[in-house]
Structures are given as structure tokens and as C-alpha cells.
Amino acid sequence: xxxxxxxxxxxxxxxxxxxxxxxxxxxxxxxxxxxxxxxxxxxxxxxxxxxxxxxxxxxxxxxxxxxxxxxxxxxxxxxxxxxxxxxxxxxxxxxxxxxxxxxxxxxxxxxxxxxxxxxxxxxxxxxxxxxxxxxxxxxxxxxxxxxxxxxxxxxxxxxxxxxxxxxxxxxxxxxxxxxxxxxxxxxxxxxxxxxxxxxxxxxxxxxxxxxxxxxxxxxxxxxxxxxxxxxxxxxxxxxxxxxxxxxxxxxxxxxxxxxxxxxxxxxxxxxxxxxxxxxxxxxxxxxxxxxxxxxxxxxxxxxxxxxxxxxxxxxxxxxxxxxxxxxxxxxxxxxxxxxxxxxxxxxxxxxxxxxxxxxxxxxxxxxxxxxxxxxxxxxxxxxxxxxxxxxxxxxxxxxxxxxxxxxxxxxxxxxxxxxxxxxxxxxxxxxxxxxxxxxxxxxxxxxxxxxxxxxxxxxxxxxxxxxxxxxx
Amino acid sequence: xxxxxxxxxxxxxxxxxxxxxxxxxxxxxxxxxxxxxxxxxxxxxxxxxxxxxxxxxxxxxxxxxxxxxxxxxxxxxxxxxxxxxxxxxxxxxxxxxxxxxxxxxxxxxxxxxxxxxxxxxxxxxxxxxxxxxxxxxxxxxxxxxxxxxxxxxxxxxxxxxxxxxxxxxxxxxxxxxxxxxxxxxxxxxxxxxxxxxxxxxxxxxxxxxxxxxxxxxxxxxxxxxxxxxxxxxxxxxxxxxxxxxxxxxxxxxxxxxxxxxxxxxxxxxxxxxxxxxxxxxxxxxxxxxxxxxxxxxxxxxxxxxxxxxxxxxxxxxxxxxxx
Numbered sequence: 001x002x003x004x005x006x007x008x009x010x011x012x013x014x015x016x017x018x019x020x021x022x023x024x025x026x027x028x029x030x031x032x033x034x035x036x037x038x039x040x041x042x043x044x045x046x047x048x049x050x051x052x053x054x055x056x057x058x059x060x061x062x063x064x065x066x067x068x069x070x071x072x073x074x075x076x077x078x079x080x081x082x083x084x085x086x087x088x089x090x091x092x093x094x095x096x097x098x099x100x101x102x103x104x105x106x107x108x109x110x111x112x113x114x115x116x117x118x119x120x121x122x123x124x125x126x127x128x129x130x131x132x133x134x135x136x137x138x139x140x141x142x143x144x145x146x147x148x149x150x151x152x153x154x155x156x157x158x159x160x161x162x163x164x165x166x167x168x169x170x171x172x173x174x175x176x177x178x179x180x181x182x183x184x185x186x187x188x189x190x191x192x193x194x195x196x197x198x199x200x201x202x203x204x205x206x207x208x209x210x211x212x213x214x215x216x217x218x219x220x221x222x223x224x225x226x227x228x229x230x231x232x233x234x235x236x237x238x239x240x241x242x243x244x245x246x247x248x249x250x251x252x253x254x255x256x257x258x259x260x261x262x263x264x265x266x267x268x269x270x271x272x273x274x275x276x277x278x279x280x281x282x283x284x285x286x287x288x289x290x291x292x293x294x295x296x297x298x299x300x301x302x303x304x305x306x307x308x309x310x311x312x313x314x315x316x317x318x319x320x321x322x323x324x325x326x327x328x329x330x331x332x333x334x335x336x337x338x339x340x341x342x343x344x345x346x347x348x349x350x351x352x353x354x355x356x357x358x359x360x361x362x363x364x365x366x367x368x369x370x371x372x373x374x375x376x377x378x379x380x381x382x383x384x385x386x387x388x389x390x391x392x393x394x395x396x397x398x399x400x401x402x403x404x405x406x407x408x409x410x411x412x413x414x415x416x417x418x419x420x421x422x423x424x425x426x427x428x429x430x431x432x433x434x435x436x437x438x439x440x441x442x443x444x445x446x447x448x449x450x451x452x453x454x455x456x457x458x459x460x461x462x463x464x465x466x467x468x469x470x471x472x
Numbered sequence: 473x474x475x476x477x478x479x480x481x482x483x484x485x486x487x488x489x490x491x492x493x494x495x496x497x498x499x500x501x502x503x504x505x506x507x508x509x510x511x512x513x514x515x516x517x518x519x520x521x522x523x524x525x526x527x528x529x530x531x532x533x534x535x536x537x538x539x540x541x542x543x544x545x546x547x548x549x550x551x552x553x554x555x556x557x558x559x560x561x562x563x564x565x566x567x568x569x570x571x572x573x574x575x576x577x578x579x580x581x582x583x584x585x586x587x588x589x590x591x592x593x594x595x596x597x598x599x600x601x602x603x604x605x606x607x608x609x610x611x612x613x614x615x616x617x618x619x620x621x622x623x624x625x626x627x628x629x630x631x632x633x634x635x636x637x638x639x640x641x642x643x644x645x646x647x648x649x650x651x652x653x654x655x656x657x658x659x660x661x662x663x664x665x666x667x668x669x670x671x672x673x674x675x676x677x678x679x680x681x682x683x684x685x686x687x688x689x690x691x692x693x694x695x696x697x698x699x700x701x702x703x704x705x706x707x708x709x710x711x712x713x714x715x716x717x718x719x720x721x722x723x724x725x726x727x728x729x730x731x732x733x734x735x736x737x738x739x740x741x742x743x744x745x746x747x748x749x750x751x752x753x754x755x756x757x758x759x760x761x762x763x764x765x766x767x768x769x770x771x772x773x774x775x776x777x778x779x780x781x782x783x784x785x786x787x788x789x790x791x792x793x794x795x
Contacts, residue, residue: 036702036731038538039572044582063514068542071593076584094515227518227554232597236549239596240589378513409512 009057018448058092060429078241090428123390234258291386311363365393499775506673535571549597557717568751591615627793
């Protein structure tokens with residue numbers, strides 16, 4: 001194709017190659033490296049003057065590195081007189097910024113990366129939280145030794161994160177946040193390792209005096225909140241000089257509104273639909289399940305498109321007042337409520353009242369094949385919990401269809417040991433190591449054809465909307 | 473109605489908490505309860521634990537880390553974006569070592585002017601003012617549409633030299649032609665002689681041939697530069713100076729990056745001592761390198777923050793070092 005230049009970042013070279021093959025074009029040469037001081041260095045080899053440039057970079061792996069890399073590449077192309085620069089982000093970084101927490105330290109990704117032998121898939125929604133001490137034993141670093149940690153900067157990837165957290169531990173002013181995080185981690189450990197539940201409860205009670213709850217107003221009457229960086233990412237891309245964005249299954253469709261440039265949000269729905277129709281036997285009899293209420297719309301649209309039933313798992317966390325005693329034994333109670341099956345587990349809140357977590361299945365799945373549909377699996381807490389609930393309610397077989405498989409932390413190990421029988425995801429992020437670890441359990445759908453077709457159509461000025469319905 | 477109170481809030485990123493604490497001690501202001509962290513998927517987020525509405529906020533973050541320089545950069549932008557969202561009156565980025573400062577020109581085809589990009593990104597993230605130190609090229613100030621206060625470590629360096637060395641047998645040496653101006657200014661203020669090493673450089677971070685201009689025989693040479701990265705230049709310069717009969721060679725740099733095997737090189741080199749500021753975290757390198765010495769820049773940063781907050785002139789700091 002004339003005047004088309006496709007550049008690839010380091011996040012997902014296989015996808016770039018595959019897209020270029022489909023477009024029957026050569027991937028342009030870019031040298032991406034680091035200077036000795038860690039700064040990203042970009043050298044674009046071929047000319048881009050007056051070209052239509054597409055830069056493919058997924059929001060996976062070392063996200064900030066990859067994102068800065070993308071920004072520098074965009075800026076380099078712009079200063080080198082490219083006619084138009086399109087950022088192709090199969091998985092949009094920072095798209096799933098968690099909601100403002102209503103009851104917990106944070107929603108989003110919990111951070112246990114140690115491999116465990118046993119996992120419990122309790123039907124209580126977890127309280128994901130920032131980096132805590134649970135996964136890493138930092139000891140007690142003396143104050144002001146942070147320079148040691150942060151300046152060395154070298155090390156295994158896994159060591160980078162705790163390092164930054166370690167730095168925080170020394171900051172006295174942030175003690176309350178850390179305490180809250182600690183407390184949350186203990187809440188988790190209480191749930192996840194039942195053996196230790198008594199001990200951690202004691203610890204919780206001990207801590208209850210000095211803890212301050214994030215959800216509660218602190219002394220100053222200020223409610224803590226966690227930043228949402230969606231607009232920032234959009235603004236940064238525009239600042240770098242992107243003229244257009246192509247992405248896939250944005251977590252929030254509103255994200256498009258953050259941009260002042262056109263954003264083409266492609267859908268993996270046709271691909272997922274084809275998988276269901278082609279590979280699931282008696283697919284008309286299966287039940288499409290949304291693992292949380294947020295994904296209900298996505299799941300119903302697939303259910304409608306293939307004409308099968310739909311069920312929904314609803315989780316909620318409510319504070320129940322005036323129960324000051326020790327918490328009842330955590331675990332699913334399997335009560336039958338009016339709406340369907342629900343399981344409840346309660347966690348003692350240091351403030352004296354119980355935090356009741358309920359997961360409820362709305363719809364009937366007994367003796368049926370279930371297909372869980374979600375757009376993104378990160379820590380896999382939601383989806384593995386949902387799978388367990390479905391199996392508990394008599395589901396025969398559980399498929400999980402996920403567009404973006406990030407699988408951070410120990411997600412893969414959780415999934416391997418969970419009730420999910422088959423996990424289907426796309427290669428919007430690199431899945432090679434994941435499929436090595438999961439083997440037959442993981443099926444990877446190729447999205448390079450959809451992206452390549454979108455690139456072709458954008459380049460030729462054809463309509464992209466046809467891809468929304470039919471896939472490629 | 474009286475104008476609303478407008479307080480200083482000091483915030484720190486995770487890149488150089490030690491320096492933030494030093495500044496916070498000097499100003500006698502605690503660090504605000506704002507914590508940046510990473511999720512397991514490595515996205516950065518920040519917990520804002522106290523109100524910054526209508527406050528004058530200073531975010532301290534330096535450009536450092538061989539593996540996570542971009543993490544710290546994103547962290548700073550995420551923090552500033554969060555502050556802007558929470559209605560801070562003015563957000564000042566305190567960046568002792570400006571990241572990507574060396575990629576400041578289009579020196580070959582299709583080279584990115586990353587320093588300009590970083591300037592644009594910081595402004596997009598919501599920064600209203602920048603305090604930095606010894607920018608590699610002071611023209612980087614022009615990349616910003618917001619005011620940039622480029623502080624100098626020079627007063628501190630002058631004081632250090634005056635305290636430690638007798639100026640009679642002193643020669644200030646610039647390791648390359650680019651630093652000649654900086655070195656000449658220091659030599660003038662100390663009223664000592666200066667020399668220059670001319671180097672023919674083929675590629676970045678690689679030094680080929682060096683020629684000494686000036687006489688250093690039996691003198692104490694002080695090499696002065698704005699940054700020491702791989703230290704190839706400094707070590708070679710020390711060799712040349714010693715070969716030309718220098719009594720001993722000391723290097724003073726503002727930003728001690730010391731990447732890759734710089735520390736080993738320094739230990740083996742003929743440099744008597746290397747002095748740098750704590751614009752970057754150096755605690756582990758101090759242990760590994762007995763020749764390394766630190767000049768504390770927190771007084772100058774703290775004073776700049778104080779002056780900026782009260783609307784006083786900052787130019788005093790260009791020539792005078794607060795203690």
C-alpha cells in the first residue's frame with residue numbers, strides 16, 4: 001500500500017508482524033532501546049515524510065515504559081513530517097482505572113504474586129489493594145535508606161514494584177494509607193487462608209484502634225480517593241501528536257469522549273460470537289453469564305446475537321451495623337434468596353460493624369453449559385469467583401470468554417486451579433507465556449485480522465463501522 | 473472577605489524520597505498524604521489522602537532509575553493530574569534532574585526531541601511551574617510555556633571548593649568544550665586558572681581522543697561537568713591530566729547518574745575523588761564507591777520553594793548558597 005508505514009513497539013512484536021503480513025507490507029525498522037541511564041531511545045530508520053504512519057503498541061507488560069515509548073515514537077514521527085500518525089492500541093493502557101472505592105482501599109488489582117499451593121474461590125468479593133506487605137517481606141528498613149533501593153534501579157522485573165512501595169513505607173505521613181492497605185491485606189489473608197483466619201482476626205482487632213478506614217472520613221474530614229488517569233492518558237497521546245487512535249473493546253465507551261481526535265473502538269464481539277457458534281457444542285443451550293453487573297450489557301448483546309439465555313452475577317458489599325462481636329466463620333453460606341442463589345461471607349470491619357459481602361447469581365444455570373463473558377481479566381479474582389459460584393450452582397462446564405487477558409500477579413495460577421474449564425482470550429496482549437502455563441485450557445483468538453483490516457480501511461478512507469458487526 | 477488561606481503542600485514521588493524528606497525538614501513542612509503506587513498490572517495510580525483545594529503544591533520527583541525512569545515520569549504526571557483534578561491552585565514540579573534532557577535536539581534524521589515532548593507532557597498533566605537544576609541545555613526552558621526556574625549548583629560547588637582547597641595551585645578543567653562556559657564562570661569567581669580538554673567524539677557515551685588545552689603541571693585539577701553518566705569521559709580526562717603532570721584530579725558534577733559500570737570505572741580510575749549532588753538517590757553507590765562524596769542541594773531547593781511560594785525573587789539563589 002502506498003505511503004503506509006507500520007511501526008511496532010516492543011510490547012507485542014508478534015502482533016505487529018502478523019498485522020504486517022496480513023497487510024502485505026513490510027514493518028518499518030525502528031531501533032528501540034535504552035540509553036545507559038535508562039532513558040528510552042528511539043531511532044526510526046525509514047523515511048516517514050508525508051506518510052500515513054500506524055504505530056502498534058499494546059498496554060501490556062511494563063506499561064509505563066511501553067507507553068512512554070509510544071509517545072516518543074509518535075513525537076518522532078510528527079517532527080519527521082509524517083502526514084498522519086495513528087496510535088493502534090489493541091489494549092488501551094490505563095483504560096480500566098478502577099472506580100472510586102466505596103468501601104475498600106481500592107478496587108482493581110490486588111497484588112499477591114507469590115505462587116500459592118491452594119486457592120480458595122470464596123464468593124466474597126475481594127478487596128484489591130495497592131502493594132502491601134503480604135506478598136513481599138520487606139523487613140523493617142531504617143528511614144532514609146530508600147536511596148539504596150530506588151537508585152539501583154536494576155533487577156528482576158518483579159523487584160521494581162515492591163521497591164517503589166518500600167520507598168513509601170518510610171514516609172511517616174503516609175502511614176495511615178499504608179495501615180489501611182495492611183489491614184486490607186489482612187482482610188484478604190483472613191479470607192483466603194482459612195487456617196489462619198483466627199489469628200488474622202486477632203490481628204485485625206489489635207489494629208482496629210489505630211487503623212483509619214479509607215471509606216470513612218479521617219480527622220480532617222477528607223475522604224481518600226484514588227486517581228483515575230483516563231483523561232491524562234488521552235491528553236498525553238494528543239500532546240505527543242497522535243492524529244487518530246485505534247483500539248479494541250474499551251472498558252469504558254466514554255473513553256472516546258476524552259479525546260479530541262477520532263478514536264476507532266473495534267469490537268471483539270464478532271470473534272467471540274464465532275467462537276461460541278463454532279466450538280461450543282449445542283451452543284443454543286448454553287447460558288451466557290456476566291461476572292459482574294458492569295458487564296451485563298456486553299453479555300446480553302452476545303446472548304441476543306446468538307439467541308441463548310443469560311444470567312448475571314451480582315456482587316455487593318454492604319456494611320451491616322450493630323454487630324460488634326467476632327466475625328462469623330468466613331465462607332459461603334449458600335443461602336437461597338428470592339432472586340436466586342447467593343452466598344455471603346462476612347468480614348469484620350475494625351470500626352465495629354460487619355462488612356457483608358454478597359455474591360448473587362440471577363438466573364438458572366443448573367445442568368447447563370455456562371459462558372462467562374468479560375472484557376478484561378487482570379487478577380482473575382472476579383472471573384474465578386464467578387466460575388466457582390456457577391459450578392456450585394450446578395453448571396456442567398464453564399467457558400470464560402475474555403477480550404483482554406492481562407493476567408497480572410498470580411492470575412494464571414489462580415485460573416489453572418479454578419473451576420474455569422476453558423479460557424478463551426485474544427492476542428491483544430502477548431499470550432505466549434500464558435498459553436505455555438495453561439496449556440489446553442487457554443484458547444487464543446487472533447485479532448490481527450480485525451486490526452489489519454481497520455488499518456487498511458482507515459488508510460484508504462473506507463468505513464470502519466462494518467467491522468463492528470461482522471468482524472473479520 | 474479575606475482571601476482563602478494558601479498553604480504550601482509538599483508531595484513526593486517514589487524516585488527520591490530521601491531528598492523530599494530533607495527539603496521537608498528544611499522548610500519545616502510535612503509531606504502531604506498523597507501516595508503513588510502501582511497495581512499488579514503495573515499501571516500507576518495515586519491515593520490522595522488530604523485536600524489540596526486552592527493550595528500551592530510542590531511535587532518532588534527526579535529523573536532516575538535505569539529500569540524505571542519511565543515509571544517515575546508517569547508517576548509524576550499521574551500525581552499532577554490528580555492534583556489538578558482536585559483543584560490545586562498551582563502545581564509546581566520540582567525536578568532536580570530533568571529526565572531526557574540530553575535528547576534536546578534533532579541531531580539526526582527522525583530523531584525525537586524527547587525533552588520537548590516531556591515538557592509538553594508535563595504541561596498537559598497540569599504542571600504550572602517547574603523548578604529544576606543545572607539543565608543540560610538551558611534552552612530546554614524554552615520548550616515550556618510555563619515558567620521554569622533553572623537553579624544552579626554552582627554556588628554550592630564554589631563553597632565546597634573554597635572550603636576544601638587552597639586556590640593557589642588549583643586549575644579548573646572542563647572535560648569538554650561544551651562545558652567551557654560553566655567552567656570559565658567558576659574559575660572567574662574563584663579567580664583561578666582554567667584548562668580545557670577537547671575530545672573528538674564519534675558516538676554518544678563513547679570517547680575517542682582527547683587533547684588537553686592549558687597547563688596543569690603540579691596542580692590540583694578540578695574537573696567540572698553537569699552530569700556524570702558512564703564516567704568514560706571523566707576517567708579519560710583524569711588519565712590525561714595525570715599524564716600531563718597534575719598533582720591530583722577531583723571531579724565535581726551536578727547530576728551523578730553513574731549508570732552501568734560507572735562505579736567500577738571510578739574505583740579503578742586515577743580520580744582522587746568524585747563529588748556530586750544528591751539530585752539523584754545515591755545511597756547504594758556511596759557504599760560501593762569510597763571516592764564518592766555528596767553535596768546536599770536540599771537547602772537550595774527548599775529556599776527556591778519558599779521564595780516561589782512567597783513571591784520573592786529566586787535569582788538571589790543563582791549566586792548565593794543558602795545553608
